[in-house]
Amino acid sequence: MTLSSNRLAALRDIMQQTGTTLTALAPGAHMHWVLGYHPHPDERATYLLVGPEAAVMVVPSVNAQDIGARVGLPLHVWTDEDGPAAALASGVAAVLPGGAIKVSLDETMRADAALLLLDHLGNVGRSYATETVGALRMRKDATEFKALKAAALAADEAMKAGFVALRPGLTERQVAEAIRGGFAAQNTPSAFCLVASGPNGAFPHHSTGDRVLQAGDAVVIDIGGTTGGFPSDMTRMAIVGHAPEGYAEVHAVVERAVQAAMAAARPGVVAKAVDKAARDVIADAGYGEYFVHRTGHGLGLEVHEPPYLTATSEAILEEGMVFSIEPGIYIPGRFGIRLEEIVILRADGPEIFSSLPRAAFVST
Structure with missing residues (x-):
């Protein structure tokens, strides 16, 4: 499996159907379904952010080279010295220049990464990615x-x-x-x-x-x-x-x-x-x-x-x-x-x- 434009298109279709403006995925099965790959999940916040027209990844610098070689998406990189907040903000702005209205959040995301994202987005509508990526994953090709x-x-x-x-x-x-x-x-x-x-x-x-x-x-x-x-x-x-x-x-x-x-x-x-x-x-x-x-x-x-x-x-x-x-x-x-x-x-x-x-x- 590799990054599929068909799968991104299908995800954006279901986002539109559900009124979702941002899908945020962590390393795991949801991300793997979209990318054909996911980095090892650990304590360093890593996100795949998908908006109506653009998609980016927010990644720690220690993993950036490996992720960049596997994924054909723009990377917003953060260092241990600076932390992920600024990279996350720039990543969200890149996919949602007008701001989020409703986010579809990976239900398997670590609580600290999820809270960092939700704090940044503020008071927006929320659902789990089971309604977007999860719904697509249920039907096998x-x-x-x-x-x-x-x-x-x-x-x-x-x-x-x-x-x-x-x-x-x-x-x-x-x-x-x-x-x-x-x-x-x-x-x-x-x-x-x-x-x-x-x-x-x-x-x-x-x-x-x-x-x-x-x-x-x-x-x-x-x-x-x-x-x-x-x-x-x-x-x-x-x-x-x-x-x-x-x-x-x-x-x-x-x-x-x-x-x-x-x-x-x-x-x-x-x-x-x-x-x-x-x-x-x-x-x-x-x-x-x-x-x-x-x-x-x-x-x-x-x-x-x-x-x-x-x-x-x-x-x-x-x-x-x-x-x-x-x-x-x-x-x-x-x-x-x-x-x-x-x-x-x-x-x-x-x-x-x-x-x-x-x-x-x-x-x-």
Whole structure:
């Protein structure tokens, strides 16, 4: 990804639609989407400022040479000796000679940088960049789809490496190491690896630990890596030897919930309707109290980003959006089951990225 005039034009279009006169972004995913790059975020204030006709960067002198070589925009440079206030003022003046009316502020910006900007702008309208850059990021183009698909297929292979290693006597950490090795074999850094065995599976965000796998364990495996700057995220189930009592019934319920959410997800549908479709299946089966999280989240430059598929989300799903569908049932003291697919929404419904079946892998 590189600085795209098309993306700047799209950003300015949505700024006009929302009455925004200034978009201010910090190093992170929003800036990366616009520039195809972002400098390392640290305590030195760095901004991308986009106005109706001009865009500039405000950067610390220690990073100016590197940023200038990567970004084809005017730089307003500040030094540690002088501080960022003057450079920020000149940068704002360059993109908004008439002054700001409404600023779209990167919600991930450090508080000190955000307050410095807001103090300079004074009493102006404010919104978060989720309404501008964030809204644009939700719909993926063909290049983004290709990258996310490649990331998902790499995760498939890493998951298979974990399955091959799975056996009684190994710890959760050892299974996770095998999965990380599966990522490394593809030159794909592992971003996270959750291995939750037996009763630990009842904790949706269990921290992989030293519990030893035993025959009869159900194992939740939730993994992600980074391929070409884009993440993967998937969850599959594994069984050590034989399934615990009641496992098949619960797995079938979660599978039906996945299918119900898939059937509900269509362009024009409100996100909470997809959550309801999955939740109703689980509640009707008598496990409603054990589904303790949202049905899904968006995925793009970040593992978690809009749209969020929650019981209250009013986001309207659109063709090209990428998100997870991951209902789960977590029974304290027994086991947990989560099945997660990343999908891209097409005109006729979701297209799944992974090629790995959702049936539980059974070790021998």
